[in-house]
Amino acid sequence: MFRAGELFEYSFRTIGGEVGFLAEVRITADTLWLKDIAVYPAHEEKLIIGSAEVKRCLTQLEEMARTGGFRRLRITGMRVSGAAKGRQVDLMRIL
Numbered sequence: 001m002f003r004a005g006e007l008f009e010y011s012f013r014t015i016g017g018e019v020g021f022l023a024e025v026r027i028t029a030d031t032l033w034l035k036d037i038a039v040y041p042a043h044e045e046k047l048i049i050g051s052a053e054v055k056r057c058l059t060q061l062e063e064m065a066r067t068g069g070f071r072r073l074r075i076t077g078m079r080v081s082g083a084a085k086g087r088q089v090d091l092m093r094i095l
Contacts, residue, residue: 002032002068007056010064011042012057016049018042019057023075030071034061058093061070066095 002008003028012019020042023034041047058075065073075092079085 001064002027002070005072008034010061012060012063014047014049014053014057017044017047018054019047019049020059023077025057031074032068032072033063033076035073035076037075039077048067058091062093062095071095 002023004025005015006025008021008023008025010021012021016042020040021037022040023037026033040046042075061075062073073091073095075089075091075093077089079089
């Protein structure tokens with residue numbers, strides 16, 4: 001599922017609609033790094049989801065990484081929309 005140097009693409013179903021997720025995969029020892037993430041509405045022109053739905057998507061990513069044998073998950077990128085436009089995102093989760 002996760003291969004270093006390749007793109008990881010996935011879709012999450014949420015209450016507000018389907019969310020697309022795309023990131024470059026980097027692997028260092030037991031850490032999966034999803035770099036330069038893009039999160040976007042898969043079919044809708046605009047998508048509004050709450051923090052509970054975002055957390056649920058993150059939990060799904062964590063489970064996929066854990067199943068892949070990783071002990072840490074790092075997610076990085078830049079916000080290009082919303083109130084915090086231009087803000088760097090850098091999450092590190094212990095699995």
